[in-house]
Amino acid sequence: MKNDRxxxxxxxxxxxxxxxxxxxxxxxxxxxxxxxxxxxxRLRFAGIGGPKMEGEGFESWFPMExxxxxxxxxxxxxxxxxxxxxxxxxxxxxAERPALFIGIDAPDFNLSLERALKAQGIPTVHYVSPSLWAxxxxxxxxxxxxxxxxxxxxxxxxxxxxxxxIPVAYVGHPLASLIPLQYDLExxxxxxxxxxxxxxxxxxxxxxxxxLEYMAPIFVRAALRIVxxxxxxxxxxxxxxxETRAIFEQALYDAGAxxxxxxxxxxxxxxxxxxxxxxxxxxxxxxxEAALYRKPMVIAYRVSSITAAIxxxxxxxxxxxxxxxxxxEFLVPELLQEEATPENLAQALVNILNDPVVAKHLPxxxxxxxxxxxxxxxxxxxxxxxxxxxxxxSAA
Numbered sequence: 001m002k003n004d005r006x007x008x009x010x011x012x013x014x015x016x017x018x019x020x021x022x023x024x025x026x027x028x029x030x031x032x033x034x035x036x037x038x039x040x041x042r043l044r045f046a047g048i049g050g051p052k053m054e055g056e057g058f059e060s061w062f063p064m065e066x067x068x069x070x071x072x073x074x075x076x077x078x079x080x081x082x083x084x085x086x087x088x089x090x091x092x093x094x095a096e097r098p099a100l101f102i103g104i105d106a107p108d109f110n111l112s113l114e115r116a117l118k119a120q121g122i123p124t125v126h127y128v129s130p131s132l133w134a135x136x137x138x139x140x141x142x143x144x145x146x147x148x149x150x151x152x153x154x155x156x157x158x159x160x161x162x163x164x165x166i167p168v169a170y171v172g173h174p175l176a177s178l179i180p181l182q183y184d185l186e187x188x189x190x191x192x193x194x195x196x197x198x199x200x201x202x203x204x205x206x207x208x209x210x211x212l213e214y215m216a217p218i219f220v221r222a223a224l225r226i227v228x229x230x231x232x233x234x235x236x237x238x239x240x241x242x243e244t245r246a247i248f249e250q251a252l253y254d255a256g257a258x259x260x261x262x263x264x265x266x267x268x269x270x271x272x273x274x275x276x277x278x279x280x281x282x283x284x285x286x287x288x289e290a291a292l293y294r295k296p297m298v299i300a301y302r303v304s305s306i307t308a309a310i311x312x313x314x315x316x317x318x319x320x321x322x323x324x325x326x327x328x329e330f331l332v333p334e335l336l337q338e339e340a341t342p343e344n345l346a347q348a349l350v351n352i353l354n355d356p357v358v359a360k361h362l363p364x365x366x367x368x369x370x371x372x373x374x375x376x377x378x379x380x381x382x383x384x385x386x387x388x389x390x391x392x393x394s395a396a
Contacts, residue, residue, distance in 0.1 A: 013042025014099035016390070018049060018058070019089070019113065021067035021106030023207040023240050023284035026050030028127060029104050031174045033058060035378035040389050047101075048089070062089065065209070065241070067106050079381060086113055094120050100388045102127055114146040123388045127151045129161070138309065140164050154326060155372060169384045172375025175285075179270065179292040183368060188275045190238070192268075199233040201349070202272045203262075204290075206282040207240045209247060214302045215282050216251035221342035222280060224348070231349050236276070237261040238269035278353045280345060283320045283334075291323040292370050294363040296355075298333045298348045299324075300340040326369055327374055331362065 016036065020029040033045050035370035037056070044058040048067065054060060062085055090113055093101065100123050103110030107130040114124040126147045130139065139140035143150065143166060150161050153173040161168035194200055203223060205215035227233050239245045245264060252258050265272060270289060273279060279290045283301040290297045319325050319332050333348045335341075352358050 017047040017098040025104040029053040039382045123148045151280040171380045173373040176373035203274040204286045206283040212247040222345040223348035236272040238265040288322040294366040
């Protein structure tokens with residue numbers, strides 16, 4: 001009779017390795033795991049992920065927070081640790097030979113890892129195109145060497161990769177399926193116990209600790225100026241971890257703003273956005289969430305001056321916010337670097353909140369965006385992975 005220690009190994013199905021680098025990647029990874037389990041219930045999932053992925057049965061070998069760093073200078077501070085972690089992860093993956101490797105976003109970490117695994121004969125899929133959309137020829141060639149397939153969440157990306165000869169599938173954005181096309185604003189405000197007759201403003205300074213260190217002080221001082229112009233305003237601040245909450249609360253204390261009419265939430269970002277009259281948001285996936293809830297917003301971002309100078313020299317897209325990128329125009333204000341002052345952010349948010357043209361037309365544009373991104377992502381994802389997983393499942 002086999003002993004109990006041998007049984008899990010015998011009963012385990014094919015391994016799918018995943019690396020997700022931040023809160024938005026954790027959400028996408030959890031959605032992906034749930035979708036794949038419907039068609040392949042015996043799959044195992046392991047690598048680097050967060051609490052949502054772990055809730056779907058994922059085994060995280062390293063803390064996801066260690067990957068949640070943005071910006072050239074910011075990454076350099078953690079470079080040695082990231083290199084060591086990637087080296088250890090690569091050795092383990094080559095030894096275990098997963099049926100498939102899926103890198104979710106985090107291109108600076110994942111693409112070189114994918115290239116090494118692909119060279120070892122392990123199929124590699126990158127889920128979510130790099131935010132630079134590979135406009136530079138060097139990046140697109142690096143992607144071609146790294147991936148067996150690219151999964152894109154925005155429709156305009158598909159042609160870019162197809163023209164470069166890279167296998168690609170447009171899967172839609174899971175947020176467009178998760179966020180309802182219609183919802184009851186008053187019911188959500190009642191659930192959050194918000195007082196009536198007040199302007200509800202949501203501050204979203206980011207999910208990474210490195211983002212909060214830049215953005216929290218600016219957002220807090222902007223809130224102080226907003227309340228001078230809108231005395232009835234109240235603020236909701238959803239944060240994803242104890243660490244980011246501690247950074248934000250320190251920023252409140254440093255600015256002498258502990259008396260602001262402000263509530264810090266642990267999670268519940270979508271409920272807060274749904275309840276909002278307007279949103280002040282750091283560039284990232286949260287801008288798309290605000291758009292899908294059809295909210296006026298001001299997008300802000302700051303990185304180190306060196307990182308900003310490098311990005312300007314590389315001539316990236318003229319927009320940084322996802323709503324503007326998808327629309328191909330400035331639908332909502334973007335205030336970046338030296339323009340992202342508390343005074344500018346406060347005035348921009350008050351202006352967009354009181355603009356009757358914005359109130360009429362912006363929800364219509366965002367509703368059309370919602371329809372564009374809405375797909376049966378779970379079914380499309382299962383189909384995209386079918387050639388590898390069906391073969392691995394039959395061989396197991």
